[in-house]
Amino acid sequence: xxxxxxxSPSLSVQEGRxxxxxxxxxxxxxxxxxxxxxxxxxxPTFLISISSIKDKNEDGRFTVFLNKSxxxxxxxxxxxxxxxxxxxxxxxxxxxxxxxxxGTRLTVKP
Amino acid sequence: DGGITQSPKYLFRKxxxxxxxxxxxxxxxxxxxxxxxxxxxxxxxxxxxxxxxxFQKGDIAEGYSVSREKKESFPLTVTSAxxxxxxxxxxxxxxxxxxxxxxxxxGTRLTVV
Numbered sequence: 001x002x003x004x005x006x007x008s009p010s011l012s013v014q015e016g017r018x019x020x021x022x023x024x025x026x027x028x029x030x031x032x033x034x035x036x037x038x039x040x041x042x043x044p045t046f047l048i049s050i051s052s053i054k055d056k057n058e059d060g061r062f063t064v065f066l067n068k069s070x071x072x073x074x075x076x077x078x079x080x081x082x083x084x085x086x087x088x089x090x091x092x093x094x095x096x097x098x099x100x101x102x103g104t105r106l107t108v109k110p
Numbered sequence: 111d112g113g114i115t116q117s118p119k120y121l122f123r124k125x126x127x128x129x130x131x132x133x134x135x136x137x138x139x140x141x142x143x144x145x146x147x148x149x150x151x152x153x154x155x156x157x158x159x160x161x162x163x164x165f166q167k168g169d170i171a172e173g174y175s176v177s178r179e180k181k182e183s184f185p186l187t188v189t190s191a192x193x194x195x196x197x198x199x200x201x202x203x204x205x206x207x208x209x210x211x212x213x214x215x216x217g218t219r220l221t222v223v
Contacts, residue, residue: 004152034211043114043200043214044153089152098212100145100152 006101019077023090030092038087080108112137116215131186133201142184147198195222
């Protein structure tokens, strides 16, 4: 039962352009949404989050958008840099229960 | 520096043997978690512990066991009952509920031959 889905396993963009990573969830009880970044053979690191009472949160080059009616969130990276190349996990939380998507591998080409 | 230490980074075991993965944190976090990562799948929760001497099963607890005798430590034992133990295992911790994000260790890759 995948409650959090990232339907694109990979994404490739040119340096300087926008990267848009998407995530869908099914459980309307989730009240907090997070994005993590992961490099090979390392643990994920927290990137940015958004509460269910908001529809947008921005932190530098990273912006997360939440559409509660569609149960959809997205992460925008502008401008994309080669160092952003990693696997990005979407996560949804309700108290102690956090569910993760399968991840999207982002490749930013110079 | 505060953080989570998982050891070893790589572990090889023969089929049928139990193996214990270590996870230690010095962040003074109350809650700790064990996840498993397989190719093409998200992180799946094995066990979690909100306080010392208490832990709960996650989605895929069968074939695993844990203990939480100290706040800093949350070891995971992969038993011979686990049908597919080869995977990347991640330990995490959080202060209180998970809304503020988890701090993850660097993971242990277990290979059973």
